[in-house]
Amino acid sequence: MNDKAKISRALRDGSRRSFLKKSAVVAAAAATGPWIVNSLAASKEVKVFAWVDYVNQDMIDGFEKETGIKVNLTTFGSNDEAEQKTKASGGKGWDVIFPSVTNRANYEDANAPGGIWLAPIDEKRANLKAIIPSFLRDSIALGAVYRDKRYLIPYDWGTEGITFNSKVVNLKDAEVSFGDLWRPEVKGKVAFRQKSVIMGTGLYLDSTGVVKSNRMLDVYKSEEDARRVWSAITVWIIERKDWFGAFWNNATEATSAFKDAGAVIGQTWDTTGLLLAQEDSAYKYRAPKEGIITWLDSVGILAGAENLDEAYKFINYILTPKVGAVFSNKTGYNSAVAGFGDYTSDTFKRQFAEVYRPDVLSNMWWWQADTPWFAPMRSEFVEKISNA
C-alpha cells in the first residue's frame, strides 16, 4: 500500500477525525485557560518562593484574612536550587524569595537587569524597625547589601548541630562535639549532608589541631587556602566512609535518615532535631563545643516581581512578632523579629533554653558571605565524599 492510500484510508476513519476535533478543542482550552486565570488574579496575589517549611498554612490563611491577598507558594529545598531556578526564570515568576543572607552574591549575574536577580529593598515600604537591630546590622557584613543598597531583610536564624538518639549514644550536653559523628559505636549510622559535614568536621579537626584552619575561616580567605583545608578534611572523612549511614539535602530527608534509614547520630539542622525530640524524647539536639554552625536567612524581592505592593504587605505581615512566633513554633527556627519570644509556645521556650545555653550563644560559628570559588570547589569535595 503506498503512502497516499494509507493516509486517505486514515482520513476515512471516522474515529480519528473526531479525535482530531476533540484534541483541537482541548488545545484551545489549554491555551486560553492560564491567561484568563492570570488576568483575574493579577491584582490580588503574591507569589512566594520559599524553603519547604517556611510559609505554613496558618501564615497563608492569616495573611489572606487580613489583607485579602492570596498567597501562591512554591518551595525549594536548598539555596542552590533557589538560585538556579531564579536564574533560569530570569528573576520573574515570583515576587518574594527567602535566600540565606550569605548567598546573596550568587544572585549576581551579568545577564540580570541591574547586575543581580534581586530588587533593592525600599526601606520606606519595608518595616525594618521590626527586626532585632543587631541582625539588621550584622546582615550587612554577611551579604545583605550589594553596592550600597540593601537587597535582603533578615528573617530568621537557625543552626546546624548534632542530633542524636540518647538511648544509643548518650552524650553529655556540654561535651557534644562534631567529632562524635566518628565514634566507634555509631559506625554506619551517621547522617549528614556532605556540603556541611566538611565544615563541621573541619571545626573539630581544627580544635584538635589535625587540620589547622582558623576555625574554618581559611576556606573563605583564598582559593589556595580553601583547597588545602578541604582536601585534608575530605581525606580524613573518606578514611571513615564506613561510618556514613545516610545523606540528606533537605529537612525531610534528614528526618527520614533517622526514622527510615536507621541513623542514630547526625549533623542536622535544628528543625530536624527539635521536631524529632518533640515526638520522641530519646532524641536530643545539642550544640557541639567547637561552636554550633549558624545561618541567617532573609527575605527579599525578585528583580522581576510583578506584585510589588502585595510583596511588601506580605513581608511586613511576616515581620510581626505574632507571625514570627507562629513560624518559630512550627519549625524550631528562630525568628529575627524583635519581641517574637513573647508569643512563642512553652515547648519552644524550653527547647531554646536547652540548646542555646549562654556559653553556646557566645560561641556560635556563622556561615560567611560566599566567595566565587566557594560553591564550585565545595561541590568538588562533596563529589569525592559521595563517590567514596
Place this chain on the structure above:
Amino acid sequence: MKQLFEIYGWPLTTFFSACVALWLTILIVTPQFFMIELSLRFEDRGDRLTKIVNDLDVLYRDKGTKEYDLVNGPACNTTGMVNPMMTGDSSCAQFGEEDKLRLEQQVRELEDRIQSLLVEEQNLKEIKAQQFPYSVRNYTAMTGLHAWTLTKTVAFALIVTLIALAACYPVAYAVALRSGPVKTVILFTALFVPYAVNELMRIYAWLTVFDLHGLLNTLLVIAGFASFASDEVIIWYRFPGTVLVVLVYTYILFMVFPIYNTMATLDPNQVEAARDLGAKTWRIHWRVIIPHTKPGIAVGCIMTFMLAAGSFSVPYIITRGLQPKWFTQLIYDKFYESSNWNLGSAYSFTLLLICILFIFGVMAIFGVKLRQLAR
C-alpha cells in the same frame, strides 16, 4: 508535500506543517541550540575580573556596616528573647565625637578604594566583551572522577538493557506466538497494570522493599537470618544491584512492546514449517524468529538504554545517596549545586553523543536501517 496538499487541502496541510515546525523549534532546535551555546562558553572563575567583583563586595560590606553604625550607633541588644550577635557591642552606648570622625574617615577611605576598583572592573568588562567568547574547554575539562562516573553509568545502562532483553524476549514470545486471545489479554493486563501507577510511586514502592525495616529485611528476620533488635540487618541500598533491579523493572515495558509488536507480525506457519522440517527449538529462534524480530529488539534496546542512561530519579531515590552518583546526577549537580551551567551543558551533550553512538552501534549490530526502525 504536493501529495499532502492534494489529500488534505491547503488549510489543514498548512496547519499540520506549522505544528510540525513549532514542535521542531520549541522542543528540539531551541533547547539544543541553547545547550550547545552554553557548553561552548567557558567561565573562568579564577580570573582578575571575578577577583575584583569579590573584592568590591568585601569593601561594600565593610562600608555598609560602618555607615549603619554612623546612623544607628553601636549595635545593642533590645529584645526579650536572648539573641546571638556576631559583632558589635552589646551595650547601647552612643558614639563619641572622636569615634564618629574616625568612622567617617574609614568610610571615605573605603569609598576611594571602591572607586578605583570600579574603574578597573569597567575596563576588564569591556575587554571581556570584545573577546571571542567560545572555546571547547568545557568538553576537555572532564576530570578522572567524572570520566569514571560516565563510564560506569554507560556500563550499568548496558547491563540493564541486557537483563531487560533477556527477561522480555520470552515474555514477548509467550504473548505473541504461544497464547490464545484470552491468555494474551490476561498477560497484557498483568504487564500493563503496574504501569498505570506513577513512575515515582513505583520507585518509592521499591524503597519500602529495600529499606532498613523494609520487606526484604523483615523476611530475613522472620526466617531467622537477621535481627532488628541487634541491628544485624543488611543495608540493601549500598548494593549497586538494587538500582539495576529497579531500573529493569521501571523500563521493562519499553522493551516488551517493540519486541511483541514485531513478533506478532510473524506468520506462525513459518515456525510450524521450520519445526516440520526438523529444526530444533533454539534453531527456530535463531533462524526464524530472531531475524524477523530484529527491528523490534533494536528499538527495545535503544529505548531501554537511553532511558536507563538518562535516569535520574531511580539512582537518586533508591540509593539514598549511599552509592556513587550516576552521570545524570553529576549533570544535575553541575546545574544546581556548583552553579556551572556551562560545564553541565557540555556534560549533558557528551551523554547525548554517547547515546547517539549507541543507537548507530545497535543498528550496525542488528543490521537494521533507520527506515525499518521508524516503522
